[in-house]
Amino acid sequence: MPAAAFAPAPAAPAIAPVRHQRRHQLRADFRVLRGLARAALDTDRPLMAHVVVTRRCNLACGYCTEYDAVSPPVPLDEMKARIDRLAELGTVFVTLTGGETLLHPDIVAIVRHVRDRGMTPALNTNGYLLTAARIDALNDAGLYALQLSLDNLTPSAISKKSLKPLRGKLRLLAERARFRVRVNTVFGAAPPDEALAVARAVHALGFDAKCSLARDPSGRPLPVDAAARAIYDEIRALDRHGTSVFSEDFQTDLLDRGQVTWKCRAGARFFTVCEDGLVHLCTPKMGLGAKPLADYGVDDIRAAFDTPKPCAATCPVAYAHQGSRLDGWRDQPLAPALPAPRVPGRVHLTVVR
């Protein structure tokens, strides 16, 4: 999720939000644009940090390497210290992720702390634990955006993030959420026509829908055949936002040419903080060059900003592209110095299924 960057352009919901919801979102959008404008002038500032609040998950998606069944939540005091450090670094967006974020007993307090420290909080969730009371609490805590994962129509062995069990949660969100909501579908987790049906249903409810290419544990996109590609194009055509700093045009390049040309700013403009408080380049590159967030500073940011990444040409990670686009015109002068992965995926944590 971007997990998750969110386009500030207002959507046109089928279930219209009441006026104060729109006003609330526009005020939040203004804050985000101000933060982005400041960061555009200062390349020492991270734009987005993805922060793991717990590795534990209540599901076990077949394509996912980012969860286990046993990890405890990161203690609230520890989370607050990490958030404080991100604020000191001048971070704009903090996306809380997991595992399943709503398993964290203090998730609302964590969102509030991000907001209190002047940053913009976003949250990735599989949605199963959403309730009316939780949505209200997240509203009050100042959540800016929520990304709900939804892969197929009915639960399968690969994914239970399905429209049938989650339609009620989407309705609750449409009725109560004062934050932005976007649905993310992993393209390749289900037959492509199901992904299209999900996208149509999500748009009908008034939410934004995006499709992420499924990636293998080393972070490369899984192949997409011609029939699936045609459906992918149909899904993209439903998108209201078109080209912007948040666009996903890089996925078209990956599908057309197997490659994309860009300058990855991992470790600088965006990075992932794992449950152990270590800074990783991005989620698929867990374990490469990890350093405690408490010790991570401007020198690390500058070095990472200037270093081309050997994996960039085939990278399908949306938040990486979005977090790098602002600086596409700036140089990247240093030779790649990052070690090759010792094993694919996360290297400091064993996945327990």
Ligand SMILES: C[S@@+](CC[C@H](N)C(=O)[O-])C[C@H]1O[C@@H](n2cnc3c(N)ncnc32)[C@H](O)[C@@H]1O
């Ligand atoms: C790791 S999950 C954590 C938050 C929450 N449990 C959820 O499912 O949204 C964050 C996002 O990563 C996506 N994801 C996980 N593994 C993936 C993979 N191999 N390829 C593409 N997206 C993936 C999920 O679908 C979800 O949208």
Ligand code: SF4
């Ligand atoms: S994608 Fe999300 S819901 Fe699925 S196993 Fe991974 S962390 Fe859990």
